[in-house]
Amino acid sequence: MISRDLVGGLAAVVIGAVYLYFAYQLRVSALDDSLGPSGMPRIYGWLLLSLGLILTAQAVLSRLIGPPPAAGREALRGEWEGQGRRIAWAAGLLAIGAAYLFVVEKLGYLVSVALLILAAATFLGARFGTRLLAIAALGAVALWAIFALVLGVSMPSGLLGRLGV
Amino acid sequence: MRKQRILAAGSAVFMFGMIAGANAQEDYPVDTVTLITHSSPGGGSDVFLRELSRYLGPILGANVVVENVRGGSGAAAMANLAQSTPDGSKFYATTPTFIYTSLLSDPEYKYTDLEPLVNFFIDPEVIYTSANSEYQTLEDVIDHAREGRGQWGAANPASLERQALEQLKAAADVNAAVVTHEGGGDLLINVLNGTLQIGVGEVQEIQSQLEAGELRLLATFSDERLEAFPDLPTVEELGYDVVVRKFRGLAGPKGLPDDVIAAWERAVQEVLADEKYKAAYEAANLRAAYMPHEEYAQFIEDFGNETRVFLKESGVIE
């Protein structure tokens, strides 16, 4: 059975290995101290790698000596039930965010943030309609007022800026 | 909530008032000049620029505003500037940092992508020790390092100060650990509590401690003695061939028009001679060192090459 700990352990091993690969490529210079820029990263990398292996071993062992794996398929389903759907929904929200990153410098902050609220609220289950449109518009204006007007952050102006608004 | 808006609005009105007041009689090609700094608001370069902008505006005949473009120790500011139009509306406040960042981290836009405009100041870098320490002269410190092991401090890793100490160490041929810190404050504490024998920094950073008699100056890295401390020997006089010039000037995008350069050369000489401004910058221990455009461009090029050689020899860069 593939438990969550097994996945976590393997992920740690992979991250540790990739990090170590880059840690060993760090430049050496005459201004270095004895430990050097790569000293701590190497320690962290090896620690993560070994801890990942321990976690993997724990996961495998607990399966061997734990409750009988009779209901292998059942247990697997219990461990991961509904997770695929959750990941899909989360990925959807993340995609909306990624789209925002992509358009914010083209469309400008005000328009993009209104679209973001609209898209995210609809995606999360709000009913599409005039009420939602109004909320998105008002929310965007409120955020714009706080960040751009009051705090003076130079938010991307995009289209509106180019039109001279 | 309402209160802040009123505050912000009130201050904004005030600022516009100031800008209007500073408005121009001369014909500088643009109305507003933006001076960009990579330092955070309240940092050394920021305070220097904001002070300068007050006096510079009327003389230059344009509104001078300061903008902080942080990130990447100047890399973001260089990129911002290199891509702007060379119409005299935007300049970058240069310190040695922009050369170190260019060489060390190899960003997309480097100091060679900018056009040095003029130089204002050279900040004297001094060597100081705690007033309680046994070291009376630089020689005492060097002797200590020769017999055993010295502990010297620089404010930042891979900075001008670090380079100066490494060069001093090489010139004196002694064994000293050059310890780097996260800024001048950190360094100051370790000098005051005796962890380090000496630290290197600008006079203005340690002014308060000097006045209170908690620190003692040992030498200056400048090319000649300082007016404020006529008894303080230079490192060169003491027999070590190390001179440090921490410059403060401006750079613009490549291809600045001649009239803009001429306007700045005139304005900078005038502002440096301004009585009120002079009192302000001398109180802050800045030394006026005006360099016109051509001289400054050459200076930056030489400075860049020297630094590159140092960093290469010490193996920091390829």
Added chain:
Amino acid sequence: METLVQSASYLFDLGVIIAALAGVTWGIMGGALPGISPSITMALLLPFTYTMEPMSAIVLLASTYIGAEYGGSVPAILIRTPGTNAAAATVIDGYEMNRQGKAGLALGISLYSGVLGSLFGLAMLILLSGPLSRVALAFTPPAYFALGVLGLSVIATLSGENLVKGFIAAILGLMVATIGTDPVTGGTRFTFGSSELLSGIEPVMIMVGLFAMSELLVQAGRRGEAERVTSRPRIRFPDLKLARRLAFPQSIGSVIGTFEGVMPGAGGTIASFMSYNEARRWSRRPEEFGKGSPEGIAAPETANNTVAETALVPLLSFGIPGSNSTAILLGGFLIHGIVPGPMLFQRSGEIVHGLYAGLFTATFGMLVMGMLLLPACIWLVNRPRPYLNAFIFALILSGIYSIHNSVFDLGIMMAAGAVGFFMRMLRFPFLPTVLGLVLGYLVESSFRRSLVLSGDDLLIFVNDRISLGLLTLAVLFIAGSLGKRIYDLARRRRVEAFSQGSEARE
């Protein structure tokens, strides 16, 4: 005494009062916006202080600082987003209480603890500036290393049921802290040629990602499966019984806060995590921590508000700013030609007295503004979930953008959110990650600096008395937590699971 009398005379100075109230209000707002750190909040005001009276300017900036340190707790409790780094520890129990419909009480506790912490810190600042400044001087690089290790030792108790997972999470944080410019050589590490990464990753981006973004993702996955309890839009202060219970964690917070505040570079985040951990260790009801314990809000909030006051000690006595925020305050002084440091009290004593009076006024301003503004905030978070979450998403994207005006940072925050989502799914705790992230740079740089100092002699950590003391304490703490785990295991009791954020076993 004399200082007190002279400061008191400024309590009725109109300029000081206005500056203090305006500053603290502006500060609360800035601190409450995720990504807008106390230092940014102050920096935004800095240009306007040029034309002000020196005393009003200094009071305005300092009041903004304490307002912002408090303001960070509001989104921490209401939307699981630490508004400031130091509010990260408040998220743990604050957001839990909010989920149980006790947002009004949680906000009341944080306000009340913040005011107490602030007053305590101010008293320390006024009365004990001299002795406290000697504490700051006594901290050498090995002592800072030991302090960082002591902070990291908290991981042993914040790791939840599986210590290995806690360590993995902590190392992830330490790894992120190595990105950027090397503290000793100044070379670059793990930046892959990107100039955005040169100065490292701001901890707040990762924190907002791990806490807030991952919560949005998890809730998107649940699609309204979970029951939701809303809170009444009213601030409730603790009654006498609760106040008595909170007194002890508050004392812990104020003592730890005082010491962390005076040490340049240590800061509020370490103070609040350590106070949280100590409050839990000495609490009569440690099992409630992580499940909405009022003590878990009181301790860190007292600590980070105390830090905001005592952080002025090194600034005023040496002219040394210990954090970005105090660096901006230093700028405020310099703008008006006042140089903080040993001569300050002689030369510009009146400014210092005005500052003390202003901070006192600001603390009460904080109480009043909190009571006025907070009910509206609770009302806002009671809106239907889809709208609320869409708005939170927009808010954190706007806040993180304003740190460096960079879309790249938004990408980092969302990536941290995705990592947080999977860490929760795989039942990894992420408080250790936050600690590793915050302490990684301090631990590495002071460790290497110490070795440079001593010529690679590890004995420097034993010869320095403060370092020896702190390291011993850290070893005792770790041994204690490990011992307790083994004891629980031997008694076949379920290891007292304490792991915030990871998804509970169904």
